[in-house]
Structures are given as C-alpha cells and as structure tokens.
Amino acid sequence: MVSFQPTEDEQAFVDLARDFAKERIRPLARECEQEGRVHPELVKKIEEVGFASLELPESWGGLEMPLISQVQILEALSSGDLGVVQGLPGAGDAASLFRFIPDHPLLASYKEAGQKGTWPTVAFLHAAEGEIPQGVTITSADETGYVLNGTSQPVRLAAFADYLLVSAVDSQGETLLLWLDRQKGNRWQAEAGDYRLGLLASGCARIRFDEEKISSDQVLAKGDxxxxxxxxxxxxxxxxxxxxxxxxxxxxxxxxxxxxxxxxxxxxxxxxxxxxxxxxxxxxxxxxxxxxxxxxxxxxxxxxxxxxxxxxxxxxxxxxxxxxxxxxxxxxxxxxxxxxxxxxxxxxxxxxxxxxxxxxxxxxxxxxxxxxxxxxxxxx
Missing domain, CATH: 1.20.140.10 (Butyryl-CoA Dehydrogenase, subunit A, domain 3)
Structure with missing residues (x-):
C-alpha cells in the first residue's frame, strides 16, 4: 500500500504554510487583485520564509525540495488564495527547468541576481512537447540565430517579467529552448487585456515579438x-x-x-x-x-x-x-x-x-x- 503520510519536517512546513495562508494571504487577496500584483510586503514575507525557492536548485541557494513535499506546501499556500500564489514574482514555472541545468552558463547572471536577495521574474512561454507557442513563429535568420514574430496566448507573470524562457520549434523542425534577457537588449511587449476574469494579480499578459532577433548563444538547448x-x-x-x-x-x-x-x-x-x-x-x-x-x-x-x-x-x-x-x-x-x-x-x-x-x-x-x-x- 502506498502511503502519503508526511514526515515530521514536511508536516511542520505544511502547517507553517497553512497558517501563513490564513493569516497573511487571505486577508490581502482582494487588495492584491485590485492592485493587479501581489503586495510587496507579502512578497517579502514569503521570500523570508523560503516559500519562493522550493523548486530552485540547492546550488543556487534554493531548497530543491522533492515534488511530494512541494505539492503539500503549495496546496496549503493556495488555500489562502490561488491568485496571490500565481502572482508571486520570481522564477515561476521556469524553476522546474532550472532544476535540471543549474550550471548552464547562460543562467549565471540570473543565478547571481537571485542570490543577492530577490529572484528576478521569469515568464515561461511554452507549448507541449516543444510545439510552437500559439500565435508565435520562429524562423532561422541564418547560421547565427533566429527571429521571433507574433503574439502569444496569455502567459503568467509576463506583465512584469525581466526574463523570458521560450520553448519552440524552428522552421527546420528542431526543438529549441531560448533565454531572453531585457538587460542584454532583448525586446518584447507585454500586452495586458480583458481576456480573463480571474487571477488578476498574476501578471497575465500576451507576449508580442516584432522581428526580435535571437542569437545562437541564447539557446539553452536544442534538438533531443x-x-x-x-x-x-x-x-x-x-x-x-x-x-x-x-x-x-x-x-x-x-x-x-x-x-x-x-x-x-x-x-x-x-x-x-x-x-x-x-x-x-x-x-x-x-x-x-x-x-x-x-x-x-x-x-x-x-x-x-x-x-x-x-x-x-x-x-x-x-x-x-x-x-x-x-x-x-x-x-x-x-x-x-x-x-x-x-x-x-x-x-x-x-x-x-x-x-x-x-x-x-x-x-x-x-x-x-x-x-x-x-x-x-x-x-x-
């Protein structure tokens, strides 16, 4: 028989998360929704407790918790308010990929920025199994890089993202994982809109690319x-x-x-x-x-x-x-x-x-x- 009974340490962390959700997240849920982002003081408290780094690699200063522990903690936190949890700045969904390539040289600047105190926000634009994200096209400009065009479907955290992680298939049918950094000259537009009624604090926006050139040295991985x-x-x-x-x-x-x-x-x-x-x-x-x-x-x-x-x-x-x-x-x-x-x-x-x-x-x-x-x- 399979048992999902948490360990004492897991239960302590889950209890902390549930208390935090009830006492701090739930009372601020409406305020965060009205402001369109999670209250900075609430973000600070969440980071101090460690809830913002559950999935991040241990070598980065994250907790790198087993998934079985994380699902219990995230369930407890989300019982306070799902919209607040989805609007927390930081690595977001991209953390699950960082976990597998913590030493990749392209991620060094992000790692360094996060270790200084607050993790910059990443929006992960992806489709299943490396398909092209709906609304976005990627073509090979030449041997030196690629060109992104089009407007994506809504993406969580896109409204205030400092970095973009993009998965797509190029015109040659090759799967790509691309890393875009505003500080290094990458440009994209985040288009907010009235296309959804909920998760108003989660920074949902469509991402628009206008002939955005991506150099080959921005490729995290490709192919198999x-x-x-x-x-x-x-x-x-x-x-x-x-x-x-x-x-x-x-x-x-x-x-x-x-x-x-x-x-x-x-x-x-x-x-x-x-x-x-x-x-x-x-x-x-x-x-x-x-x-x-x-x-x-x-x-x-x-x-x-x-x-x-x-x-x-x-x-x-x-x-x-x-x-x-x-x-x-x-x-x-x-x-x-x-x-x-x-x-x-x-x-x-x-x-x-x-x-x-x-x-x-x-x-x-x-x-x-x-x-x-x-x-x-x-x-x-």
Missing part, C-alpha cells in the same frame, strides 16, 4: 536535449499546478461547509437539506480524490518511475476544480456573486487557471499523443 528537458520540466509544472488547484478546492469546501452550517432556512441549518449536503459531500470527495491523485503523480516523479501521466492528472484536477468552485457559488445563493464573499473570486480564478494551463480535452489529447508516439503501455 531540449525535448527531454522540456518534457521533464512540464511534468513537474503540471503536477505543481494541480496541487495549487487543490488548495483552492480545499478552501472552497471549508468555507462553504461553515457557511451552510451557520445559515438557516425553514428552522434548520441549510447544510442539513439533502440537496445541499449531497453537493457538499461531492465537493469534499472530489477534493480528497484529487489530492491523492496528485500525491501519487508527485511520488512517481520523485521515484523516477519513467512515464508519468502528469497531463491527464492536471486535466482531471481541472474538471474537479470547476465543479467545486461552481458548486461553492451555487450553495451561497445570491451571496455567491457578491464580492464580500470569496467564492465568486475563487470561481473566476479557477476558470482563468484552466485557460492558462490547458482545458481538460487539450491535456488528454497531449497524453494520448504521448502514448501513441512513445508506444507506452496503457496503465489500467
């Missing part, structure tokens, strides 16, 4: 090496994102349970009505089931068990997230759509999250393509 790095990084990212979604689900279940237990109709608590209690039970069951699904995926990745169905795991959690967040709003009735209550924000954040990291159908298609391309035996 790039494919392998990208696949390993995306697996970790998908599991980490799923854990954050479970944090929102857990917050919604706890809040709605308390709300319905206190409100009365026809002389009894509304939680005792069958329609309400059944929905609450369904929300709780989905949350717990998804928690175990994510823990299993994290344990498999930590154990290097080869192919892990991270994309289908995230897709399944997406479905549960939308069910739980939508149900939370419905069970509060008219109050569910009032900003004095957090469930309307959680529903908006849930919808934005699924748009950023792929709808269920898209993720399942990715998994199917992996099975077909690699001839991986289907697990029953």
């Amino acid at each position: 090496e790039a494919k392998d790095l990208l696949a390993k990084a995306l697996r970790r990212i998908q599991v980490l994102e799923a854990s954050k979604e479970i944090g929102l689900m857990d917050a919604a279940v706890s809040y709605v349970t308390e709300y319905t237990a206190q409100r009365k109709a026809f002389g009894q608590e509304i939680a005792k009505f069958q329609g309400v209690s059944f929905t609450l039970a369904g929300m709780a069951i989905e949350t717990q089931a998804m928690r175990h699904l994510v823990l299993r995926a994290a344990a498999d990745i930590d154990g290097d068990k080869g192919e892990v169905a991270a994309s289908s795991t995230l897709g399944r959690v997406h479905r549960a997230l939308r069910f739980v967040s939508d149900s939370g709003v419905q069970l509060l009735g008219g109050h569910g759509y009032v900003q004095e209550f957090p469930v309307e924000k959680w529903m908006r954040d849930a919808e934005a999250q699924t748009l950023l990291y792929g709808r269920e159908g898209e993720l399942l298609i990715q998994r199917g393509e992996q099975l077909l391309d690699r001839k991986v035996p289907i697990e029953v």
Whole structure:
C-alpha cells in the first residue's frame, strides 16, 4: 500500500504554510487583485520564509525540495488564495527547468541576481512537447540565430517579467529552448487585456515579438536535449499546478461547509437539506480524490518511475476544480456573486487557471499523443 503520510519536517512546513495562508494571504487577496500584483510586503514575507525557492536548485541557494513535499506546501499556500500564489514574482514555472541545468552558463547572471536577495521574474512561454507557442513563429535568420514574430496566448507573470524562457520549434523542425534577457537588449511587449476574469494579480499578459532577433548563444538547448528537458520540466509544472488547484478546492469546501452550517432556512441549518449536503459531500470527495491523485503523480516523479501521466492528472484536477468552485457559488445563493464573499473570486480564478494551463480535452489529447508516439503501455 502506498502511503502519503508526511514526515515530521514536511508536516511542520505544511502547517507553517497553512497558517501563513490564513493569516497573511487571505486577508490581502482582494487588495492584491485590485492592485493587479501581489503586495510587496507579502512578497517579502514569503521570500523570508523560503516559500519562493522550493523548486530552485540547492546550488543556487534554493531548497530543491522533492515534488511530494512541494505539492503539500503549495496546496496549503493556495488555500489562502490561488491568485496571490500565481502572482508571486520570481522564477515561476521556469524553476522546474532550472532544476535540471543549474550550471548552464547562460543562467549565471540570473543565478547571481537571485542570490543577492530577490529572484528576478521569469515568464515561461511554452507549448507541449516543444510545439510552437500559439500565435508565435520562429524562423532561422541564418547560421547565427533566429527571429521571433507574433503574439502569444496569455502567459503568467509576463506583465512584469525581466526574463523570458521560450520553448519552440524552428522552421527546420528542431526543438529549441531560448533565454531572453531585457538587460542584454532583448525586446518584447507585454500586452495586458480583458481576456480573463480571474487571477488578476498574476501578471497575465500576451507576449508580442516584432522581428526580435535571437542569437545562437541564447539557446539553452536544442534538438533531443531540449525535448527531454522540456518534457521533464512540464511534468513537474503540471503536477505543481494541480496541487495549487487543490488548495483552492480545499478552501472552497471549508468555507462553504461553515457557511451552510451557520445559515438557516425553514428552522434548520441549510447544510442539513439533502440537496445541499449531497453537493457538499461531492465537493469534499472530489477534493480528497484529487489530492491523492496528485500525491501519487508527485511520488512517481520523485521515484523516477519513467512515464508519468502528469497531463491527464492536471486535466482531471481541472474538471474537479470547476465543479467545486461552481458548486461553492451555487450553495451561497445570491451571496455567491457578491464580492464580500470569496467564492465568486475563487470561481473566476479557477476558470482563468484552466485557460492558462490547458482545458481538460487539450491535456488528454497531449497524453494520448504521448502514448501513441512513445508506444507506452496503457496503465489500467
């Protein structure tokens, strides 16, 4: 039997994260949303505690925690507010790739900047398995480099990114991982817009390139090496994102349970009505089931068990997230759509999250393509 019981050290860190989420993140969630970024004082506190460097390499001064530990901590933090967690500046999703190439010379300046106190913000523009990010084209200018053109789909942290990590396929069909640095002359435009209703503090923006020339010495990896790095990084990212979604689900279940237990109709608590209690039970069951699904995926990745169905795991959690967040709003009735209550924000954040990291159908298609391309035996 597989056990996901945390160690004493893990449990202490998770408890710290949960207390921090309740006492510091939740009270500032609306303020951060209105300002469009996470409050600087809150960012400072998160960095001091170490929550900003969970995935970063130990040689950089990061914690380089196992994935099984990180998913528990991120779930606890996100129970405070998913929008705040997604808006934290720093390495973001790119940290999962840095973990595999900590000594790459292109990353030396970033490493040095972070070790001075605060990690600069990185936006990771990527598509599954090295495909071209939608809306962006990359062509080989000559033997010395490449040219980027077009406007991407919304990317988290793009609105205030100092660096860009881009995965793409060039006109010759070769997979590339590119590193762009504003301080070294790279230029891109971050186009904010009203294309989403949630995660308003997460710095989401479209990235626009206008004939941006990328020299060959800005290539982190290419070919099979790039494919392998990208696949390993995306697996970790998908599991980490799923854990954050479970944090929102857990917050919604706890809040709605308390709300319905206190409100009365026809002389009894509304939680005792069958329609309400059944929905609450369904929300709780989905949350717990998804928690175990994510823990299993994290344990498999930590154990290097080869192919892990991270994309289908995230897709399944997406479905549960939308069910739980939508149900939370419905069970509060008219109050569910009032900003004095957090469930309307959680529903908006849930919808934005699924748009950023792929709808269920898209993720399942990715998994199917992996099975077909690699001839991986289907697990029953």
